[in-house]
Amino acid sequence: MTAGTTQDGAGPDAARERLREQRGWYFYDFACSVYSTTVVTVFLGPYLTAIARAAADADGFVHPLGVPVRAGSLFPYAISVSIVVAVLVMPLVGAAADRTGRKKPLLAAAAYLGAGATAGMFFLDGHRYLLGAALLIVANASLAVSMVLYNAYLPQIAEPAERDAVSSKGWAFGYTSGALVLVANLVLYSGHESFGLSEGEAVRICLASAGLWWGAWTLVPLRRLRDRRVPPGSEGATLSGWRQLIATLKDMRRHPLTLSFLLAYLVYNDGVQTVISQASVYGSEELGLDQTTLITAVLLVQVLAVAGALGMGRLARVYGAKRTILGSLVVWTLILAAGYFLPAGAPVWFFCLAAGIGLVLGGSQALSRSLFSHLVPRGKEAEYFSAYEMSDRGLSWLGPLVFGLAYQVTGSYRDAIISLVIFFVLGFALLARVPVRRAVLAAGNPLPDRV
Template sequence: MTSALRTPSPEPRLLSKPVLAWGMWDWGSAAFNAVVTTFVFTTYLTRTPAFGGEAHVSAQLSWWISGAGVIIALLAPVTGQRADRSGRRKFWLGVNTYLVVAATAGLAFVAPEPDLLWLGLFLLAAGNIFFEFASVNYNAMLGQISTPATIGKISGFGWGLGYIAGIVLLVILYVSLIGPDVGIFGITSDNGWDVRISMLIAAAWLGLSAIPVLRVIPEAPGTAAPGAKIGILGSYKKLGRDLVGLWRDDRTTARFLIASAIFRDGLAGVFTFAGVLAVGTFGFSGGDVILFGIAANVVAGVVTIASGRLDDRFGPRTVIMAALIGLVTFGVVVFVLHDGGHTVFWIFGLGLAAFVGPAQSASRSFLARIIPPGKEGELFGLYATTGRAVSFIAPAAFGIAVTLGGAQYFGILGLILVIALGLALMIPVRLPQSVR
C-alpha cells in the first residue's frame, strides 16, 4: 500500500514552526477534555443537589453522551470523507473547533437550577460531537507535518502537550477559582460562579490555542475531480463501497481499526474509573483525587512525548504492544494489592498512567502511516466511529465484574479483560513492509 505520508519541505523538526502550530491544538484541547468532560463541569453537575441528585444527573449524562456518540459514529466518516474531497480540511477544523469553543462558553449560563440541567447536558453533548469532528480533521493533518521518520515523535509530542496542558489549566483554575473560598476578583462558589467562570477561561484557552494551526498549516488539496460533487446520500454510498473494498483489499487497516477500537475503549475506561476506584477502593479524598490526577497527567505527558522516539525507531506496533502488556500487568498488580491503600494506588496507578498515553499516540501514528493519500479524513473518521461503536464495552465490563465479584475493586478485572482483548486482536496486525 502507498503511504499517506507526504514529505514536507523542509524536513520537519520536532520544534519547527509547523509542528509547534499543530501541537498547540492538542494543547488547547485539554480545556475540553480535562476541564469540561472530566474534572470540573461534569462533576459540578453530578455533585450539585439543585440539578436533581447524583444518580439522576449521572443517568441523564450517560444518555446524552451516548446519544452524541451515536451521532458521531454515523457522521464522522462522511464528514472526514467530504473534507478530503473538497480540500477544506483546515476550514472544517476551524469551524468545528470554534463550535466547541461556543458550547464551552455557553456552559457559563448553567446556574445550579433544575430547569438548566438540560442546557448543560445539551451543550456537553454538542461539544462532544463537534470536538470529535474537529479531531478527525486535526488527526488527518499529521501526515502533512511529518515524515515516516518523524511521525511517531510528532504524534507523541502533540498528545503529550495535551496531557501537560490539562495539568497547567487545572492548576490555574484550582488555585485561582475552585480551591479557595474566595477566588480572584472575589468570585466564590455561590450560584456556581467558580465553575461557570472556569468555563469561560477554558473556552478562551481552546480558542486561542487553535489559532496557530489555522494560520500556519496550509490547506490540503482536495481529491475530487473538478466539478465532481456528490451529495450526502452519495457520500454514504461511497463510504459503503470503500468499507467493502477496505476489507477485501486492506485487511491490515480493517483489523487495526477493530483492535484499536477495543483497546482504546479500555484506555478510556482506565481514566473514566480511576477516580471512582481511588475514592471507593483506595480511600482517597476529593483533594487526593485532584492531586493524583495532576501527577498522573504529568507522568502521562512526559512519557508520551518520550515514547514518540521509540515509535519512530521500533515502530508504532511495538509501542502499542508494550504499552498494552504494561497496562495488563500493572492492572493485575493493582487488583491483587487492592488492600494496600494509598501507597499501592499512587505507585501502580501512576504506572498505569505512564502506559496509556504511548498507546494512544502510537495508535494514531500507526493509522497515519498506512492511510492511502487522500483518504486521511475518511479513515480517521472511521477511527472515531469504530471507537464510538464499542464505547459501551469498558463500562459494561466494569459493571459486570463488580456485580459478579460483589466489590468495587473487581471492576479492575473488567478493564483488564478489555485491554487484554485489544492486545490479542493486535497480535496478527502488522505494518506493511513498505511503510516500516
C-alpha cells in the first residue's frame, strides 16, 4: 500500500469518504461511553449495593439462585457474569461480520439491546437487586459485543499512519460525552430535592438517561459507516458455538506475536477495567465519600482523559505506542499504591488520585487499540477484534472476581484494591517482551514509522 491509498481506493474522493466515516465512527464512542461512566463507574455500583443490602439477611448476605453472596460483592460478581456471557457471543458476532460484511446491522442490534437494558434501570427500586443484576449483565455484555464491531472498523477507515490519532480521537469523543452527561447528572443529583425527587429517583433517572443517550447518538455512526464487500470465497454461514471460537483461535496460532500482545493486553487491561468499575464502590464504602464527591471525581477523570488521550497520542508519535503504554502501566501501579493508603473522608486526595487516573486512562486504552490494529491480518478485522474485545471487556472477569473475593474474605476494600497491582506488574512484563515491529510484519501489514 503506497502513500495516499486506502483499502478501498485512492485519490481525493476516497480520502473524503474515509474522513466522513472517521467522523461518524467517533460518535459511537460518544454514544456508548456514557454507559461506562454514568452507569458502571458512578451510580450503579453504590445503588445496586444499597438495594442488595436492603434485601440482605441478618448476616449481610443475599441469596440469588440460592447462592449466598455478600451484598457488597454482588456488583463485581454481576460484572464478571456479564463478561462470561460476552465471551460466548463475541466470536460468533465477529465471524458473522467478517463473512457477511454486514457490520452495521449487528452493531445496531447490540447497541440498542444494551441501550434498552440501561434505560430499563429506571425501574430499579425496593429490593429488586436481581433485576438490577440482570439488566447489568445484558447491558454490559451488549456493550462488549458492539465494541467488537466498532473497533473492527478502525483498520478499514484509517491508514496505518493515522490509526494512533484516529483511535485517540475516538476515546476523546467518548470522554467528552461522559463529562457532558456527568455535569447534567451532578446538577440533577445534587439538587434532586429542588426538582421534587427523592435521591433514589434521581439516581434512576441518571441511569436511564445513559440508555437514552446511547440509543440516540448511535444513529450518527449508523448513518455514516458503510459495510464492505467480503473477499470472494469468504461468504458462508457462521460456525456455531464453540466451533467458531476454536476456529478463530486456531487461525490466530498462525500469528503467535499477535497472540503474545493479546495476552499482555488481557492482563493489564483487566486491571484497568476493574479500577474503573470498582472506583465508586471503593470511594463510597471504604473512604466514606458522598455521591456528589464521587460524581465530581469521575467528571475530573473524564475531562483529563480527553487531554490524556490526545497527549499520549502525541507521545506515541515520538516514542512509539509500546513505550508509551509501558510508561502508563508504571503510573497505574503507583495510582493503586496511593489508593491503598488514601485516608478516609479526604475528598481532596481522592480528587488527586482521579486526576492521575484521567491522565493515563484514555491514552493507554486508545494506544492499545491502535497498536493491535497493526497486528490484524487483512480480512480478519471483526474476527480478530472479537478476540481483542474479549481481552478488553470480554475476559476482564478475573479482576472483578479477585476484587469481590478479596472483599468477601477480608471485608476490606483496601485489601481488594491493592490486589489489583499484580495485573499491571505482570502486564508490563508481558508487553515488554513483545517484538511489535516483527509482529506487524508477520501479520502482513505495512510498518509505520513509530510503533
